[in-house]
Amino acid sequence: SQTSSSSPPSSSLPPVSHFIGKKDNIVKAGRMTKMVNGCRDVLVLYHQGQLHAMDMRCYHSGGALQYGDIEEFNGRLCIVCPWHKYKITLAEGEGLYQAVDDPTSKPLRKHWRSKGVKQRIHKVTEVNGNVYVTLNDSNEAIESDVYQTERYRTGLLEA
Ligand code: FES
Numbered sequence: 001s002q003t004s005s006s007s008p009p010s011s012s013l014p015p016v017s018h019f020i021g022k023k024d025n026i027v028k029a030g031r032m033t034k035m036v037n038g039c040r041d042v043l044v045l046y047h048q049g050q051l052h053a054m055d056m057r058c059y060h061s062g063g064a065l066q067y068g069d070i071e072e073f074n075g076r077l078c079i080v081c082p083w084h085k086y087k088i089t090l091a092e093g094e095g096l097y098q099a100v101d102d103p104t105s106k107p108l109r110k111h112w113r114s115k116g117v118k119q120r121i122h123k124v125t126e127v128n129g130n131v132y133v134t135l136n137d138s139n140e141a142i143e144s145d146v147y148q149t150e151r152y153r154t155g156l157l158e159a
Helices: 023-029 143-148
Strands: 018-022 031-036 040-047 050-055 069-073 076-080 087-089 094-100 110-117 121-127 130-134
Touching: 018 023, 018 031, 018 040, 023 031, 023 040, 023 130, 040 130, 050 143, 076 094
Parallel strands: none
Antiparallel strands: 018 130, 031 040, 040 050, 050 121, 069 076, 076 087, 087 094, 094 110, 121 130
């Protein structure tokens, strides 16, 4: 079935919503991971009054984003992957990097650039203190999809 049994009927919830947890608990912990719909490991983050949801494993090499710090780069909030420090915007899942325009200039001038959307972002909804995720089911392949297969769900990568 497409509909989560844990979703109460509510007109303010998107049609396919999966219960993640109580907002209080997510706010307290700052983050929560959950397998959604038996098929996707999702990380829900609470930061500066906002909830965000994204694929749990980093698009680069499957890093455990739930242990990443949240920092601002170029005015955009990012999770920093603990494995190789890739920066991923919370709102769009874009990979940010610093580029050097002219390698001969001194001092080197660096600019923040986007590699485009690399991490799949999901929709979060809060109703009556409960937090729900609606999976982003766009057909367009996103790099983080690679780390959502059975192989990466064994926990081996988190040991
Ligand atoms: Fe995340 Fe490499 S796995 S930066």
